[in-house]
Amino acid sequence: MIDPLAEVVTLLQPGAGFAKVVVGAGPWAISRTAAGEPFYCVILEGACRLAVDGHAPIALQSGDFALIPSAYGVAMSSAVPPPAGTETLPVELGAGRFRIGREEGPADLRMLAGHCSFGSPDAALLVSLLPQLMHVRGEPRLATLVQLVSEETREQRPAREVVLARLIEVLLIEALRSTAGTAASPGLVHGLTDCRLAVSIRAMHERPTYPWTVAELAKAAALSRSAFFERFSRAVGVTPMEYLLNWRMAIAKDLLRRAQGSIAQIAERVGYSSASTFSVAFTRHVGMAPTRYARLSSAGEGQPGMRGGGGT
Structure with a gap:
């Protein structure tokens, strides 16, 4: 698991x-x-x-x-x-x-x-x-x-x-x-202590390529859509879709830094149907195209942090 x-x-x-x-x-x-x-x-x-x-x-x-x-x-x-x-x-x-x-x-x-x-x-x-x-x-x-x-x-x-x-x-x-067993502030640890939310979080990590929706994640957590959305956002500090996007982009940046495949291959590994769709999402989230990010990473230059995402 x-x-x-x-x-x-x-x-x-x-x-x-x-x-x-x-x-x-x-x-x-x-x-x-x-x-x-x-x-x-x-x-x-x-x-x-x-x-x-x-x-x-x-x-x-x-x-x-x-x-x-x-x-x-x-x-x-x-x-x-x-x-x-x-x-x-x-x-x-x-x-x-x-x-x-x-x-x-x-x-x-x-x-x-x-x-x-x-x-x-x-x-x-x-x-x-x-x-x-x-x-x-x-x-x-x-x-x-x-x-x-x-x-x-x-x-x-x-x-x-x-x-x-x-x-x-x-x-x-x-x-x-x-x-994990304490009254931790919002974040991944807090989400994982909730047995319902933990199922959905693990599902996103196990299958980051799957086209998850809030409804499907709520079903995995055995909660209504509205109850899941509110419970997840309060516990983790970001909405379910924000968490999924942040996690996919963290994986993508790691793959780009390590030159683990072409842009199309990396796009597929993080749940995007095409390189162009992935490039648009990556550029909006990170502030530069994936090709430029990979080039700067290989040159050893510093990178800006991710945009978006909340948390603690």
Whole structure:
């Protein structure tokens, strides 16, 4: 059976960035701005607070794991934060270790934190299908994976990049899998937790070439057309046809980047009856013709993200 979650993660092309050990003591507050970088942390000891892009902070405790697939503003502070406006500068202790807050005395917090990267030019669209914040409690497997990532980033072992890429992939899938039972924000994970919607999502991934209609997808989900449309849009964050179009175009761009067939062959593989129909749809969606996209991809030039699509 096709696994939509695994397919999205594979197309994202996750890779390692960095990981560091942070210890804290007393009151402290730090913030960072990153241009959409995925950020993660696991609390090994103690507790702290995490706020993402201006949202209300959440309390993190020992054993908690948090992953933000696309972070633009991240603020963290001690469980009892310092006065508003206070900013703490981390002190580097060496070998990927930092201390925040009071410089002397025992630490009351220890965590692993870092960021990874997504190599796909379609990362923004694919990330939009994931929850904005994944907060997992009581999953030691995730802490173990993050520990392995941290160790691998510090060591110059053979095949280091290959191992890191696989670890980050597993870390991301494990986090998504663990989030599935929670009140996740709209996105693919939320849709897959709904047993009715999961049938329709898997159908689109298993048969992207089929000329799906909302009525047929609703029938697969055993729902009325109107109930399916509303339920899907609310859970996933885009309409069923938007999701199908976005997924087909993500496949097409991947095939074009890897030069996997002619335009006509790729058109057929993503559900279009002719190369001309596919070219019109691709150009409208991406902003350039598929032939030009393939040429620029082979030349190694950057690509614009997909148009359309909503999500989280």
